[in-house]
Amino acid sequence: MDESEIPPPAKRVFPPLYVSTGDASIDRLAFFHVLERLKTQKRTGWIPNAESISDHMYRMAVLAMCTSDSALDVSKCVMMAIVHDLAEAQVGDITPREGISKQEKQRLEAEAMHNFVHDMLHGSPAALRIEALWNEYEEGETNEAKFVKDLDRLEMALQAREYEMAHALDLQPFFDSSLPHLRHPEVKRWGEDLAQTRSRSR
Numbered sequence: 001m002d003e004s005e006i007p008p009p010a011k012r013v014f015p016p017l018y019v020s021t022g023d024a025s026i027d028r029l030a031f032f033h034v035l036e037r038l039k040t041q042k043r044t045g046w047i048p049n050a051e052s053i054s055d056h057m058y059r060m061a062v063l064a065m066c067t068s069d070s071a072l073d074v075s076k077c078v079m080m081a082i083v084h085d086l087a088e089a090q091v092g093d094i095t096p097r098e099g100i101s102k103q104e105k106q107r108l109e110a111e112a113m114h115n116f117v118h119d120m121l122h123g124s125p126a127a128l129r130i131e132a133l134w135n136e137y138e139e140g141e142t143n144e145a146k147f148v149k150d151l152d153r154l155e156m157a158l159q160a161r162e163y164e165m166a167h168a169l170d171l172q173p174f175f176d177s178s179l180p181h182l183r184h185p186e187v188k189r190w191g192e193d194l195a196q197t198r199s200r201s202r
Contacts, residue, residue: 012091018119027122038054041092053085080145081148084133113131
């Protein structure tokens with residue numbers, strides 16, 4: 001299977017944004033419930049009934065803990081991995097095949113984050129920390145953001161290999177779009193290990 005064989009997705013319908021009640025306790029609880037969507041919404045673009053968004057973020061967080069790079073703020077990397085796709089609780093996992101432009105995707109995700117941070121969590125210090133981590137990842141300028149982006153790529157490649165083995169598929173395009181773009185030396189080495197074991201077993 002390659003990307004050309006995956007049927008085009010149905011037109012996405014986004015849930016309405018949350019409207020604050022003005023009660024911080026009620027709005028905060030609503031946010032806690034919105035997080036459940038990350039457990040039930042599937043990642044898109046490859047196989048039916050794929051892993052969930054939170055599955056993807058959880059493995060990234062543990063991968064961040066495995067680094068030996070003492071120059072990185074590992075705690076920040078773990079938190080960034082956990083929140084980097086948080087907006088997908090509202091908009092889902094949008095792929096390029098859906099015909100939604102990169103600019104529109106960024107707008108929808110920023111709108112979702114504003115809704116979470118300000119309408120549901122009332123701009124609390126914790127909410128602003130979540131927002132700052134998400135923005136830092138999106139901007140991709142700090143060493144931590146670049147590292148976590150590499151983990152995002154590596155996690156996709158790991159998952160692709162697991163789907164290949166479980167379903168007898170050839171998911172080469174997902175390796176081509178991830179492993180060659182790894183930049184952090186340690187993550188790049190992990191990717192090379194994956195590529196070598198994949199090559200030996202084919």
